[in-house]
Amino acid sequence: MPVRSVLNGPGQLAIEADAVRLFAHPAVQAAVEAKRAAFEAHPLAQAPAGRATIPLNLEEMAFSAVVSVVAMDVGRATAFWTLNLPHARDGTRVPGTRHGVDNPDNVYRVIAVDDVSDFRIDGQVNDRPGADVSFTLFDAYPGSGVDSRSQGVLILDQLDRDDEGRFSFTVGPDETGGRVNHLQTRPGAARLIFARDSLQDWAAETPVSLTVTRTAGPGATARSEGQLVAEAVAAIDASIDYWLRLMPQWFGTPFNAIAKGRAKNFSYTQQATSEARFELAVDEALVVTIDPCGARYLGVQLADPWGASMDYGAHTSSLNQHQAHRSADGTITYVVALSDPGVHNWLDPAGLEQGTMLHRWQGLPDGGFDTERSVRGSRVVKLDVLASALPTDMRWVTPAERRRQLSQRAADLARRLD
Template sequence: MSESSQATTHPGDPVRPLLATPAQIAAERTLLRLLDDPLLAELRAEIRKELADTPRGRSESGAATLDHAVDEWTNSLIMAEIAVHQEIPAIILVTDNTPRTWMGHTVPGIGTSGDNPDAVYRLAVIDGTRRYEVTGRFDMANRPAQVTLELHRGSKVSPPPMDGKKSDLTPLASISDRDLDVAPDGTFRFTIGPNPEGAVHMSSQPGQLTLGFRDMLDDWTQQPCALELHPLDSTPGLHASDADVLQAIQRDLPPYIRFWSGFPEGWFGGLRGNAITPVQGRNGSLSGFIAALSFDLADDQAIVVTTQPNDAAYSGFQILDPWMIGADVTRHQVSLNTAQSRANPDGTVTCVISKSDPGVANWLSTAGLRQGLGIVRWQAVPGEPDVAGFVREFRVVDAAELAQLPDLIRVTPEQRAEQLAARARSYAVRAS
């Protein structure tokens, strides 16, 4: 990791996208260098062969998406190792299933499990015995629907055991943007360390910790907040070479991929066929609710799902492959949030999940797959809502019945093309 992640900018330098911090670009360039390692290619091939012989790997849709999943998990582990081996801790964007081209290079998709395209996932790995300050700024005219901040033990490299009924681990500390003291110009500050220091503080414990951030975008024209991490103590810098990081990757990649490839088996107790779980509460700062679903559709079948937004600050619905990896959201309409959906007259939202385009505005594409998984999320829901009313309808229909449903909002092929083009344009905003 010879390229410094702490490079500074100077007056007259070209304006960078908000997320393209020096640490971010250094991490991405390191990722691209490490991906060229021939031993890593051999290791990925061995892992792929192992997974191809599992029931999920032998299924039609699992086999079709296995290469993509292994690529995304590999990139995810490499970014996690880079975060651990940074010379000085810095906040970097570590997850985005959709590739992006910027700053003179193309970053491949980086995915783990159920990664939400409406979320901007950033993290820093810190020492729990030391003190830090985080400063940030919101674009007050384009502020995210919600920002969650969590402090967890360990790092993303070695996922700890997870409760199969929940989607998130219980953090050491968690806050949201509602807890921050945000100035009129959008700036804010909070501290992290063993003892409280500022008005807004996250208490740490000894050991390696991960500070995670999620900007939830209910509209893709919203902007993630600017963030900087400042060590307040004298911190001895790490001096890890590419060879050091590669050695760690070669050690950690097999268990990492085995964990995440097997995660769908226990997720919400394991889902099969065409089914949806009861709505459940979420842990930590997400302060919301989640439902999981699976689908196994014939070519002429679809699933009709009607949900109630419940005045949530953020609500979104996404489709995943059998490995819980998402497709490129700029090419496939595999997710819909509040801004992208067309509501029914009563405020509910009806979506149609299908392999081929049914000509419905709220189509959730399976990206050509017959089998896969899905997630519905509601975050920052006011009051104490009755979860029984969150999902109003979930049923399988054939193409003939779908064509006759009277209340679905329809679109023409030209309108669909513009809908997809608008997705690509708005998704690019976060990288601008």
């Protein structure tokens, strides 16, 4: 990956720096602290896992809201990488922005647009792109307080590319007119392009490079510090209220009950999902068998009760169909357990006895999605009889092999920040 060109260019660093400064403003920090009571009084906080993860989620939901204020500026014309882990920039800590059961396989970028300007997004495929790459026009920033509704989607495979992997598409109020590389904006229904690169082989797949040009539109008006602070305070309040209301509704099924995948989700095309919650004792394991169903991308991710992913660089808290061991029949059986069961397909909840989990099938086959086949079975068993509940061709690992797996995972993830 070219240094500081795909995810770490000047626009990315400038928005991060401005967001960190705005987040530190006393009025903004007071707004963050004012939401602590809402977390502490919430039903999810009554279990140990929910209480233990309040500080992380309070900070990251709030910082994500501040990022949305800074990044949603059409004058900056930047594809901004968000929904990621905390990291450092030249010695400055940048808080994480995880929420909504963010997917460690996904590189999420947002591009500010409006309904009166014209934009051109130029892209470059670098070596091998992700298994599923999409660009969705939304009418609201995800998690900003209202549901984001898709106004149109482009898939990388639909876009013409030259011999060097370059492509482009336009966004604006003009009608599509049969063009496959144009997203039409409509009055009051254009807020951002949400770019999503789903990477299955972290060591070899690279997000596409994106540059943004506003080709026509009124002059962008700079906001004052007072306006930014006021917008940040309002965004924090709305966003946290949204997620605290949504998570119990979205993940309201009984613990350890894995529903069949359904071909509908958060405004994306060609995607199916299955949501679930887990709750395990120290001597228990949740065993689940899923079927790729011909999807180009399949992954399962764990998150805490509030919806923030675990530190997926340090834990195998997510697995996709490239990382997981497949059985001879093509299915994937994985194990969720608080301690390492010695199974290659271990989903590590990072010590949390309760949490959420999300299965994602993307790039579905033309013949449709086979709901009945998607989840083959699930059950909770005692660890001392786990072997009898697993396929006979399950891959087992030694402690040394687990250490190598984790070391490789961390190294592959680090490519995104190089």
